Amino acid sequence: DRVGVSEPTVARFCAALGCRGFREFKIKLAQDIAGGMPFLHQDLSAGLGLEADGGGPGTVPGAVLAGKLFDRTIATLMQVRNNLPAEAVDRAADVLAAARRIEFYGSGNSGTVAEDIQRKFFRLGMPTVAYTDSHVYFASALTLAKGDAVVAVSSTGRTRDILDAVRNARKAGADVVALTRSGSPLAEMATVSLVADIADDFDIHSPMTVRIAHLVLGDILSIAVALRMGDTLQERLKRHDRAVDAHVSENRLPAGDS
Secondary structure (H helix, E strand, O other), X not given: OOOOOOXXXXXXXXXXXXXXXXXXXXXXXXXXXHHOOOOOEOOEOOOOOHHHHOOOOOOOOHHHHHHHHHHHHHHHHHHHHHOOOHHHHHHHHHHHHHXXXXXXXXXXXXXHHHHHHHHHHHHOOOOEEEEOOHXXXXXXXXXXXXXXEEEEEOOOOOOHHHHHHHHHHHHOOOXXXXXXXXXXXXXXXXXXXXXXXXXXXXXXXXXXXXXXXXHHHHHHHHHHHHHXXXXXXXXXXXHHHHHHHHXXXXXOOOOOXX
């Protein structure tokens, strides 16, 4: 209506850009906008919105900041979702569900992600541990054997310490599930990879959307494994919840205490 053209014209325009329809065009447009802005953050600049807000140097209106970062994160998750092969998810879940022991490796921000995912698997009653110290996971990988598994998290897939540890794990006979970039050395080395190809930056002002994408991939894996465990897991989780509730009740302070 605003540009004075018919719906078939819009459809032909989208097709001319290589899109299957208007919906795909909207998604690609959002991804392009999210990935094309400069330093500080790809969606922000230090003076954004100052005139309207009346703020001082270096400030950004809260509504503008929140809106752009949410939009950026949503576009990133849509990008990962649209490029995530279902067969890779199934294969990774099968590997982890069959594992006797699972170790989670990551450094820096990726180490925080590895610890978060490990806590989800820990609740499933599986023998798991997360290591973020490169010397520790290098040595630990040497102790693994066939039937064990590693989940290696690396946004670049090129961190030397992670690659060395994964190489140790593969030589020991363990399977490796990688959360990383496609075509990276880690992706090539792993048994199966769930990839997040995100043009992220590492400036202090960045929300690190690749970290959020990896957290979601970890959720997908833990739920997929939980579903494979069936009724046995459900009974275990019920017992876990009852025990936690009882523990909280016993340690609750009397009314009026602080």
